[in-house]
Amino acid sequence: MIPNAFLVALTLRSLGLLLPHTFFQPDEFYQAFEPAYSAVFGHGFLTWEWRDLPYTATQGGRPVDLLKRAVCGGRLRSWVWPGVFMAVYKSLDMLGLQDTEWALFLSLTSLFNAHLLPRALSTSPETLLTTAALVYYPDTCSSELKAPGPENLDPVAMDRAEGKASLLVLLSATVVDYLMVGRLVLPVFTFFHQNVLRNVAAFYGGTGLAYHLVQSLPLLLFPLWYWWAKGFLAAVLPRSVTPVSLARLDVTRPMRRLGHAVCFTIAVFSLSPHSEWRFLHPLLPQLFMFALPALQADYWASMVGCFQKPGMTFRQWVRIPKRAFYLILLAPVLPFLYLNVFHGGAQVEVMNKLRRGEYGTVSKVAVLMPCHSTPWSSHLGRNITGWFLTCDPPLQSAAHHWTQQDMFYDQPVSYVQEVFPYPPMPLGAVGHQDSTPEMPSHVLLFGEALQRSQGNTTVREALGIRGYHEVDNLWNGFDVAQDEDKRRGGVRVWARQ
Secondary structure (H helix, E strand, C coil), rough: CHHHHHHHHHHHHHHHCCCCCCCCCCHHHHHHHHHHHHHCCCCCCHHHHCCCCCCCCCCCCHHHHHHHHHCCCCCCCCHHHHHHHHHHHHHHCCCCCCCCHHHHHHCCCCCHHHCCCCCCCCHHHHHHHHHHHHHCCCCCCCCCCCCCCCCCCCCHHHHHHHHHHHHHHHHHHHHHHHHCCCCCHHHHHHHHHHHCCCCCCHHHHHCCHHHHHHHHHHHHCCHHHHHHHHHHHHHHCCCCCCCCCHHHHCCHHHHHHHHHHHHHHHHHCCCCCCCHHHHHHHHHHHHHHHHHHHHCCCCCCCCCHHHCCCHHHHHHHHCCCCCHHHHHHCCCHHHHHHHHEEEEEEEHHHHHHHHHCCCCCCCEEEEEEECCCCCCCCHHHHCEEEEEECCCCCCCCCCCCHHHHHHHHHHHHHHHHCCCCCCCHHHHHHHCCCCCCCCCCCEEEEEEHHCEEEEEHHHHHHHCCCCCCEEEECCCCCCHHHHCCCHHCCCCCCCCC
């Protein structure tokens, strides 16, 4: 059993860590944190105790001469204590977090990061890998920003090394794909052929050239628009046309090159007829950097307030002005809670409830929603079968391509009356089926679909005639916030009587 005295001491000492870290004595910094930081990152201030003491060395090789040289010409401090903190700093270095309290604060308070990074989207690991690559990429053209790695690297040799690494990654992916598929496939080239040369992705909706400028960037950078715009313009505009107010910002040469790289990347992405907000997610950590010069220019430290207000102490740690600090900290809270607790939550929860049997015995499920509106077997499990509306693109040339989703929403009542329980298909093809399929035990729809009608009959009435009744109505977020009208009205669960 853990002694109560230990628990009390642990609690009190832990609470003490939450109090403002005030300045007590220089040695707590210069005999611990500063030497450790200097050893790991290669820059920092070392006091004289950490340097070689002046000593006129003797030329003798006797043991006593070596001892004198080690004692009289040695250093005053031992690295044992700073070594404890070197391990922490090295961990931060490996994560790319060194000297980035501002950027870390912006990243942790980013609504877009909080909403997307935990999700199983390819852009999530791409964001992490892109950031790591930039952290460890050697800066051979400027002394203002030194990344880990050998100095004065040969650009040609570096390009060759990158080419070999890329080839190795491609070969490894090809081997994995071969083992999974059973034959040689090259997804990278297939992706390029379908989405770039054949433009298949445009089937799911086209976007204009300004899409990323007017939609993606405002969403990704909420609520940093003002400070980011100032810093980014200061980085990408030629010095001859940069306004005086922007020219005063501390924008380094590496940041200017990074800004030009970001402009080029966004320009290339904008050429795609089909774009999404998350395509720019891998650039978000780098975009944060451009808000820092403007925030730094407006920051003034207070030597008095830090002893009185813990919040001010934290603000001084991240070095962000008061109004900007609280705006950045608090503005994403409500949107984050809504987006990650309520918006679209019913589309996932309904599958969990079906799996748990909360709607009775589930033998088969039919989902009459826009394609891919719910999870599937990963949430339903292996014991429940069913089908949902699909929306496959025209992989072969077709003058008029209709998906199953299009067929249902074009004549929903006719489908329920004459096609159901077959998956959607041309009405004339129903009679050519070999057998009568099993009637689904449960049907899922959005509330909006129930109100659709043909003549004097609604989908709600048509389902009732087929022997179904509504057993649940799950709130799926505010209708006005849904990305299309078809997803309004909540998630409705209908069961066969």
